[in-house]
Amino acid sequence: MxxxxxxxxxxxxxxxxxxxxxxxxxxxxxxxxxxxxxxxxxxxxxxxxxxxxxxxxxxxVVPAPASAPAATRNGLAAALGPVVGNPDLGAFAASVTDGDSGKVLWTQDADKPMIPSSTGKILTMAAGLLVLPADHRLTTKVVAGSAPGEIVLVAAGDPTLTAQPDGNGYYPGAPKLSDLVAQIKATGQQVDSISVDTSVYAGTNFAPGWDRSDIAGGSIAPLDPIMIDGGRVQPLVEYSPRVDDPALDAGRQLATALGVDPAHVKLGTAPAGATQLAAVQSAPLRDRMLQAMVHSDNVEAEAIGREVAMATGQEASFAGAVKATATALQAAGFDLTGLSMMDSSGLSTDDHIPPRLLNRILTVAALPDNPAAQANSSVDPAATGPTGSPLTPMLDFLPIAGATGSLADRYTVRNHDAAGWVRAKTGTLSVSSALVGYVLDRDGRVLTFALMSNDRPPEVSRPALDAVADALRNCGCS
Structure with a gap:
């Protein structure tokens, strides 16, 4: 790069x-x-x-001082030595870089492929920023069916549609089922049955390395191209159990709102040239990316991965999304050696990413200029942020330690010196914990980092990872 x-x-x-x-x-x-x-x-x-x-x-809130002295390799090694040897880290691999120069300052097994858990979302969001405009939206339509009284709900890959009576569902700015209903009724169309067209997606709706118990656990839903509030049974609850058939569930909820028997809902295909009866649009991509990252929303991340695939001519499947993401990153100059992904969210235990790659993506986002990434991006340079890199917006997608999203309840008791200073994407599985982000050290210098732990339960490894991030914050390592 x-x-x-x-x-x-x-x-x-x-x-x-x-x-x-x-x-x-x-x-x-x-x-x-x-x-x-x-x-x-x-x-x-x-x-x-x-x-x-x-x-x-x-x-x-002030900018990092331009005159801050750079950390040194020896200084970082001395600061990190007491914490990186903690056995609670299990199999530990990491990379730390000066965010101003891009110089790698400290590594441990940085080329080793590690189970990334939700830090895998960083790859998906980076690819989205490289190939899609920030205001990209998905349009869910309803068209007339081929049989009298039939309408077809045509999915576009948006899992955020809400059926909440006040229109305020789980996802901010999400399209409303009530708007579809109002538009359908305004046409005077007779409705006796509903088909749901899911043909925009291909292949299976459940990835290798996923656990079906996570459906009831609220971490994922089978990946259909249309869902109501991400398939949540309790629409406003983050880790609500999910439905087993999100697309049909969306069709049944539309039927109920139209006064149609939900038993008359089935999967089907919209006829060619069908008359459009209604349409709603998703929130802009930038807002959906923020939601996926701050709250580590697996369904939203998977949908964005398919969106990247569709935008680049790949099949909208798990494999197609993975290929599209890799192609976008490789075209931008990233070294993908050691990368192996089964999904776009990092939920699969079969995913592997070396910390070198994750850290490099964050470094490029933080660098003052990155012509190589710009040249390989369709994003308007005027909308890419102050550093000129298409990846710069990712810096604002990261949770804040002790304050927001998946870091809100961390750094509040232990390692509290890093609260408000560390911004990082979290990753948590039973076999993996990770932190990938950036921090301002005591000298006022930005450091980017990827910290990855495998083979320890999260209740053990997460405090140990937080201690490493805290050491970076407290480092006066010039």
């Missing part, structure tokens, strides 16, 4: 811990006035003290 020597200094924005607290507390008001009441008994009366002067919330 070209462009290791930066042509201009990056000014990556980092959320500092104190600023994070101020922003969260003062989000709805710029000026806060506190009015304590004090009691003084004077001749049996009550005196109320005057209120104190107003306190103004001062945001503390």
């Amino acid at each position: 070209g462009g290791l020597e930066a042509r201009r200094r990056r000014r990556t924005w980092i959320v500092v811990a104190t600023g994070l607290v101020v922003v969260l507390v003062g989000a709805t008001a710029v000026v806060l006035t506190v009015k304590p009441w004090t009691e003084e008994f004077r001749h049996g009366g009550l005196t109320i003290a005057a209120p104190p002067a107003p306190v103004k919330a001062m945001p503390q």
